[in-house]
Amino acid sequence: MEELSLYVLDITMNSVRAGATEISVELREHGRWLDFTVSDNGCGMTEEQLSRLENPFFTTRKTRKVGLGIPFLKMLAEMTEGYVKISSVHESVSADHGTVTMARFGKDHIDFIPLGDMVETVKTLIQGSPDINFVFRHITERGEVMLSCAEIRAVLGDIPLNQPEILLWIGENLKEQYEAINNA
Amino acid sequence: MKSLEELMAIKAKMQDKVALRTSSGTTRIVVGMATCGIAAGARPVLNAFVEGISEAGLSDSVMVTQTGCIGICQYEPVVEVYTKDAEKVTYVKMTADRAKEIIEKHIKGGKVVTEYTIGAAKK
Numbered sequence: 001m002e003e004l005s006l007y008v009l010d011i012t013m014n015s016v017r018a019g020a021t022e023i024s025v026e027l028r029e030h031g032r033w034l035d036f037t038v039s040d041n042g043c044g045m046t047e048e049q050l051s052r053l054e055n056p057f058f059t060t061r062k063t064r065k066v067g068l069g070i071p072f073l074k075m076l077a078e079m080t081e082g083y084v085k086i087s088s089v090h091e092s093v094s095a096d097h098g099t100v101t102m103a104r105f106g107k108d109h110i111d112f113i114p115l116g117d118m119v120e121t122v123k124t125l126i127q128g129s130p131d132i133n134f135v136f137r138h139i140t141e142r143g144e145v146m147l148s149c150a151e152i153r154a155v156l157g158d159i160p161l162n163q164p165e166i167l168l169w170i171g172e173n174l175k176e177q178y179e180a181i182n183n184a
Numbered sequence: 185m186k187s188l189e190e191l192m193a194i195k196a197k198m199q200d201k202v203a204l205r206t207s208s209g210t211t212r213i214v215v216g217m218a219t220c221g222i223a224a225g226a227r228p229v230l231n232a233f234v235e236g237i238s239e240a241g242l243s244d245s246v247m248v249t250q251t252g253c254i255g256i257c258q259y260e261p262v263v264e265v266y267t268k269d270a271e272k273v274t275y276v277k278m279t280a281d282r283a284k285e286i287i288e289k290h291i292k293g294g295k296v297v298t299e300y301t302i303g304a305a306k307k
Contacts, residue, residue: 120227120231127250128217152188155188156195157195159202164234165198
């Protein structure tokens with residue numbers, strides 16, 4: 001994958017498939033690091049699943065025998081002197097279940113790839129799962145971009161968030177927030 | 185700024201439309217968005233369909249949705265088109281430009297773009 005925003009999309013899809021209703025996607029830039037964290041309240045993973053997660057020949061899906069999402073993320077993070085940390089509580093263990101995936105990347109490393117189009121990634125997530133409460137946050141040293149689906153839903157009532165007019169508004173809103181921090 | 189007030193204005197305009205959309209969707213365009221799809225370029229394909237259907241004024245009758253991996257990763261980005269009366273059509277190795285062409289010829293014109301289908305790719 002050529003853009004970090006595609007990794008963000010791919011990893012966040014894991015939370016979607018875990019049946020989460022609340023998903024937080026956060027990018028935090030500080031010094032030379034970019035930290036990417038996805039937290040969800042999905043079904044979580046058992047210890048056995050967690051231990052096999054970095055093995056590309058492990059996947060829970062039925063349509064193919066390999067799972068490359070986490071191995072891809074780990075490869076890119078480690079290539080740029082970062083790392084991936086995953087913690088998870090399976091629904092059989094506690095009512096407070098879910099998964100937190102955190103990846104750190106070295107932004108100044110030669111193997112770091114461009115962040116790419118985060119606006120498209122957020123729009124794609126909402127388009128596919130209009131009922132999930134995504135909270136997107138991108139914190140930089142020049143300011144912050146934030147979008148909360150719960151806030152938008154409070155205004156819209158029962159109009160689904162994946163209607164084209166709403167996705168357009170979401171995209172424009174995020175673009176304006178990015179322009180504001182880029183001009184700061 | 186794209187404010188919440190503006191969102192309220194959009195809501196007021198949309199209220200009647202949405203009921204119509206959810207009840208009358210007869211055509212479904214399904215884009216594969218698993219790791220294989222995303223890595224092969226599914227995000228711009230999905231976006232081209234979402235925007236293209238909206239621009240063509242077809243949002244009342246056509247739904248664009250996402251799915252996971254359907255097991256033919258070597259052909260990603262894969263798009264399936266379900267219409268009311270015809271058999272499912274599977275398009276492979278999709279791009280944003282091909283998406284526009286499919287909206288024009290297949291969705292609007294009712295003619296399958298055979299050269300982009302999985303049947304043509306397998307030959």
